[in-house]
Amino acid sequence: MDSKAFFKLNYGVYIVSSSADGKDGGCVINTMAQVTSSPARLSIALNKNNHTLKLIETSGTFSGVVLSDDVEMDLIKRFGFQSGRDVNKYDGLPQGRDGLHNPYPTQGVCARFACRVISTLDVGTHVIIIGEVEEAEVMDEKTPGLTYSDYHVKKNGATPPNAPSYQENAGRTVGYRCSVCGYILESDTLPDDFICPVCGKDASYFVKL
Amino acid sequence: MDSKAFFKLNYGVYIVSSSADGKDGGCVINTMAQVTSSPARLSIALNKNNHTLKLIETSGTFSGVVLSDDVEMDLIKRFGFQSGRDVNKYDGLPQGRDGLHNPYPTQGVCARFACRVISTLDVGTHVIIIGEVEEAEVMDEKTPGLTYSDYHVKKNGATPPNAPSYQENAGRTVGYRCSVCGYILESDTLPDDFICPVCGKDASYFVKL
Numbered sequence: 244m245d246s247k248a249f250f251k252l253n254y255g256v257y258i259v260s261s262s263a264d265g266k267d268g269g270c271v272i273n274t275m276a277q278v279t280s281s282p283a284r285l286s287i288a289l290n291k292n293n294h295t296l297k298l299i300e301t302s303g304t305f306s307g308v309v310l311s312d313d314v315e316m317d318l319i320k321r322f323g324f325q326s327g328r329d330v331n332k333y334d335g336l337p338q339g340r341d342g343l344h345n346p347y348p349t350q351g352v353c354a355r356f357a358c359r360v361i362s363t364l365d366v367g368t369h370v371i372i373i374g375e376v377e378e379a380e381v382m383d384e385k386t387p388g389l390t391y392s393d394y395h396v397k398k399n400g401a402t403p404p405n406a407p408s409y410q411e412n413a414g415r416t417v418g419y420r421c422s423v424c425g426y427i428l429e430s431d432t433l434p435d436d437f438i439c440p441v442c443g444k445d446a447s448y449f450v451k452l
Numbered sequence: 453m454d455s456k457a458f459f460k461l462n463y464g465v466y467i468v469s470s471s472a473d474g475k476d477g478g479c480v481i482n483t484m485a486q487v488t489s490s491p492a493r494l495s496i497a498l499n500k501n502n503h504t505l506k507l508i509e510t511s512g513t514f515s516g517v518v519l520s521d522d523v524e525m526d527l528i529k530r531f532g533f534q535s536g537r538d539v540n541k542y543d544g545l546p547q548g549r550d551g552l553h554n555p556y557p558t559q560g561v562c563a564r565f566a567c568r569v570i571s572t573l574d575v576g577t578h579v580i581i582i583g584e585v586e587e588a589e590v591m592d593e594k595t596p597g598l599t600y601s602d603y604h605v606k607k608n609g610a611t612p613p614n615a616p617s618y619q620e621n622a623g624r625t626v627g628y629r630c631s632v633c634g635y636i637l638e639s640d641t642l643p644d645d646f647i648c649p650v651c652g653k654d655a656s657y658f659v660k661l
Contacts (some may be wrong), residue, residue, distance in 0.1 A: 248588035249486050249520040251597040253464030276483045277458050278497045279576045280653050286580060288495070309460040353462035364573045366582050367488045371495060373575050379457040383512035388460040391597060430453045444489050 250423065254391035256310045258322050258344050259287055260333075263301035267346045268327035270295040271319055273391050273424075273442055275307055283376040285358055288369045290443045294327035294435065296370060299360065302311075305374060306345040307356045309388040314351035317393070322348075323440045324392075341378055355384040368445060391424075400428075419449040427452070455657075459632065463600035464520045467531050468496055469542075470554050472510035476555045477536035479504040480528055482600050482633075482651055484516055492585040494567055499580050499652045501645065503536035505579060510570065514583060515554035516565045518597040523560035528603070531557075532649045533635075550587055562592040600651075603633075628658040630651060636661070 260269030274288040285307060289296045299305045308395070323330055337349045341357035358374025418429040424442035428449065437446045469478030481498040498505045519528070531541055546558045550566035567583025600626060614654045627638040633651035637658065646655045 244492065244585065244586065244588045245590050246489075246492070248518075248563035248565065249489075249492070250592050251590070252484060252486060253462065253597045253599045254485065255462030260522075274485045274487065274495075275461060276463065276485065277461060278580060279578050280455075280458075281577060281656050283453065283455070283458070284575055286483075286495075286497070286575070288485065309457075309462075338650075354457035356457065357517065362573060362575070364580065366493055366495070366571070366583065368490060368636060369488050371487060371573065371580065371582075373573065373580075377453065379455065380455045381454050381457050382459070387601065388462045390462045390601075442506065444456065447490050 246422075247399065256314075256319070256389045256391055256394050257287075257290070257307055258318075258348060258352075259295060259299075259307050260311065260348075261295055261298035261302050261305045262345050263298045266298065266327075267331060267333045268295045268298045269306075269322050269332055269346070269348075270327070271323035271440070271442075275309075283379065284361070284437055285356060285374045285376055286371055287374065288366070288371050288443075290369050290438050290445075292438050293443070298327075299372065302343075302345070303360050304343040304345055305358050305360070305372070306341050306343070306347040307358060307374075308347050308352040308382070309354040310388040310420050311351050311353040312389050312393065313386055314389055318348060318351045343377060349382070353381065353386045353388055355380050356376055356381055369443070386398070394424075417452055422448050422450050455631075463524075465598045465600055465603050466496075467503060467506060467519065467527075467557060467561075468498070468508075468514050468516050469557075469650055470504060470507035470511050470514045471554050472507045475507065475536075476540060476542045477507045478515075478531050478541055478555070478557075479536070480532035480649070480651075481551045484518075484580045485580065492588065493570070494565060494583045494585055495580055496583065497575070497580050499578050499647050499653075499654075501647050502652070507536075508581065511554070513552040513554055514567050514569070514581070515550050515552070515556040515562040516567060516583075517556050517591070518563040520560050520562040520592055520595040521598050521602065522595055523598055527557060527560045529579070534649070558591070562590070562595045562597055564589050564591055578652070582642075600633075626661055629661055631657050631659050 254273035357378035364371040421439040463482035566587035
């Protein structure tokens with residue numbers, strides 16, 4: 244099996260959030276899709292180690308935003324490069340709150356959804372969640388959603404979208420690099436249970452620099 | 453609810469195929485994603501009216517290919533604009549057959565997967581299928597996967613990727629146009645159970661021209 248085949252799949256970039264027991268949280272995912280239109284339902288996939296998943300399981304609801312093509316990297320870093328167990332990612336962030344009481348970022352996003360969980364499917368390390376959409380709003384008519392390959396370009400500067408980022412990033416720093424999205428963990432060790440904070444891939448996808 | 457919010461989601465373009473009782477079939481979908489890496493598992497979503505779904509349910513396996521950025525429109529038309537109930541879409545097509553005995557197109561694709569169904573989730577008009585990947589192969593190292601927005605550009609010529617294709621296509625012909633992908637059904641009537649052959653949306657997404 245050639246794992247590079249998976250790099251050919253195309254995704255967008257999204258932030259999924261929820262709120263439970265007075266705590267807000269959210270994370271970056273690349274797996275959000277409309278699965279039915281009547282009624283409107285979305286699917287998302289979250290790693291089981293993800294703090295946001297616990298919030299969604301408790302509240303039974305979630306918000307989802309589509310990141311804009313011109314999103315500031317700070318927003319992705321805020322939601323992708325740290326854990327909601329350690330910090331409140333919504334502290335000080337321009338935000339809204341939808342009809343299901345979940346927060347969502349209001350800058351750098353072009354659409355948002357408010358969803359109620361109607362079913363879940365355990366797929367191993369991850370859970371697929373189906374949400375019935377109760378609110379859908381265009382936040383920015385002109386700007387398209389950020390694609391996962393453009394995210395690599397923006398994050399890595401010179402990396403061409405056609406080239407897997409793991410090739411272009413080689414040797415830029417020390418640590419471990421996610422071979423899927425290019426995220427670099429600057430550390431001497433790679434924990435067995437480490438999950439890429441950007442794309443959710445597990446430690447087996449990381450290569451030593 | 454503003455249904456245009458859903459147009460902001462990003463997808464790729466894929467062909468999923470299967471073979472049962474001596475018959476080969478396949479269809480175009482925009483929903484394929486890697487959901488876990490250890491083991492490698494893919495999710496796909498298919499409309500219940502889709503002929504290919506019947507083949508997958510019978511065989512318990514499917515192939516998936518990622519269409520290349522430079523794919524010929526004829527391949528998309530072959531698999532997207534007609535039903536496998538009426539024609540054998542693989543007749544005369546350059547093709548391979550994977551270890552699970554499913555056919556796959558070999559031209560205009562940049563990666564392929566052979567999958568065994570391990571679970572399914574009924575989400576209403578569609579079914580989400582989880583496949584464990586038994587084969588993964590890069591078919592074209594240099595060419596990236598076609599994005600759904602680029603597909604609109606290629607199909608419609610002048611349609612900018614940032615603009616919903618339903619705006620740019622208005623008045624080009626007669627019939628009904630899918631407001632999501634721009635596919636045009638040249639017909640005086642729109643059957644209630646009509647499913648867009650390209651993106652799988654139902655009749656409620658079609659607008660009269």
